[in-house]
Amino acid sequence: MNGDKWADMKSLAEEIIGLKEMQTFLEAIINSSEDAISVVDAWGNGMMINPAYTRLTGLTSEHIIGQPADADISEGESMHMKVLQTGKPVRGVHMKVGPKNKDVIVNVAPVIVDHVLKGSVAVIHDTTEFKRLTRELEKAKRIIRKLEAKYTFQDIIGTSEPLIHAVEQARKSALTPATVLLRGESGTGKELFAHAIHNESTRRYNQFIRVNCAAISDQLLESELFGYEEGAFTGAKKGGKRGFFEEANGGTIFLDEIGEMKFNTQAKLLRVLQEKELVRVGGSKPIPVDVRIIAATNVNLEKAIQNGTFREDLYYRINVMPIFIPPLRYRKEDILPLSLHLIRKFNQEYGRAVMDLHPQALTRLQDYEWPGNIRELENVLGRSIINMKFSETHILLGHLPELVNRKAPLEGPLEVVSIQENEQEKLSEILSRVEKETVLRVYEQTGFNKTETAKRLGISIRNLYYKLDKYDAC
Structure with missing residues (x-):
């Protein structure tokens, strides 16, 4: 054997040894990775997996090497085959693998040598822990939502005069510890105002608790608001229970639909407002509390007092800072920005x-009277979008559900009332x-313009709001 041939064989042997060392080195790198890795050849047959892959999927080399690329998939399509067909990488694909249907995310890249596709390599991530953490995060968010107000004044959409007036009053009230009474029809956004007032107050970092007085029975509402002592009633917890007022100590409690609260519960609420303390159900020891109360109602409380269903003394305690939230039919210029927001x-x-739109x-939306206010507008727009095709980008007239005004406007000037119409009627x-x-x-003649109405009647805008609410026109 001449020297040249010996030199060539020696060079080839060294190259082979170098390749084997390189292969061993690459295998060591892949095997040491904590990420699950699988490699297939140009025909989609399994070539290599690492220990992390086996730990994740439960599949060993016997199940994968030499087998089709979809051998490990229990739900979904093979991304190896897709990469081999297109020559392009794929990322973030969800699928299930292995006998235990493990949820994973797959990233697959082509392996190209000298411009030739030789196979593909996949990195597989377990999403089980990610999903657990996501569930924990959502749980934490739900807890936080119960303890904190979600909305600020920036979330109140509209530039109409009645709304701006209400927001200005609310901002002023937020800077004081005064009890606030939010008045307005159902669906006007009273809860949003309550959140915003709390978030602009000095109590913003403490708890905000909402209580729907109409959704809880009278007996249960009392124990939920003020708590109870052990043995106060059948089924009472051992050691008793703190009520919403104790939970909200240092923060704000929002009493929604306070006009539905029963008379005996009103008396206990009055004590909290007057004495800054409460007594649990079944107890006798007064407990001091520092809570800012925001109440809301769509009930005419003045009529409720006359009917004997609402305490007059409580009315004067909660009516320190009344704020009238206008119905949507009195602020129709806000329908467009509200609709775009929704x-x-x-x-x-x-x-x-x-x-x-x-x-x-x-x-059509502006011609409608909106008895359900913003809540109804949200419902209508939601249904309209559901009726649209995915390719459509504008809500058309045909997408809207039927909107029929039920309440006809006042017709013609009102006649002067004669005292003789009812001789039994009192002067008041x-x-x-x-x-x-x-x-x-006058309100109708001015096109429902409150400033002009107040000017013609010679009264303040605040007095006009009171009268409109009194006569169920606001």
Whole structure:
């Protein structure tokens, strides 16, 4: 054997040894990785897996090497084959693998040598821990939502005069410890105002607890608000229970639908307001509490006092800072910005890309009286988006559900009422009736403009709000 041939063989042997060393080195790297890795050849047959892959999937080399690329998949399609077909990498694909249907995310890249596709390599991540952490995060968020107010004044959408007036009053009230009474029809956003007031107050870092007085029975509401002592009633917890007022100590409690609260519970609430203390159900020891109360109602409390269903002394305690939230029919210029805000919300929830309202659809919304207020507007827009095709980006007139005004507007000028119409009617009742008819007539004549109405009647804007609410017109 001549020297040249010996040199060539020696060089080839060294190259082979080098390749084997390199292969051993690469295998050591792959095997030491904490990420699960699988490799297939250009025909989609398994070539290599690492120990992390076996730990994750429960599959060994016997199950994978030489087998088709989808041998490990229990749900989904092979990303190895997709990469081999396209020559392009894929990332973040969810699937289930192995006999235990393990949830994983797969990233797969092609292996190209000298411009030739030789196979593909996949890195597989277990999402079990990620899902557990996500569940824990959602649980924490739910707890936080119970303890904190979610909304601020920036979340109150609209630039109409009645809304701006209400927001200004709310901002002023937030800077004081005074009890606030939010008044307005159902669906006008009273809870949103309550959240915003709390978040702008000095109590913003303490708890915010909402209580729907209409949704809890009278007996249960009392124990939920004020707590109870052990043995106070059958089924009472050992050691008793703290009520909402104790839980909200240092923070704010929002009493929604306070007009539905029963008389005996009102008496206990009055004590909290007057004495800054409470007594648990079944107990006798007064417990001091420092809680800011925000109440809300869509009930005419003045009528409730006359009917004997609401305490007059409690009314004066909670009516320190009354704020009237206007119904949507009195702020129709806010319908467009409100609609666009709600459309963006539904886009996120439904995975849509709706951009705007067609002018005809907007006109239909503005012509409607909205007895359900913003809550009804949200319902209508949600149904409209569901009725749209995925390719449509504008809400058209045909997408809207049927909207029929139930309450006809006042027709013609109101006649002057004659005292002789009812000789048994008291003077105070006659004056109240005439006042109501006059206020409503002027209010309609000004196109429901509160500033102009107050000017024509010669009263303050705040006094007008009181009268409109008194006569169920606000």
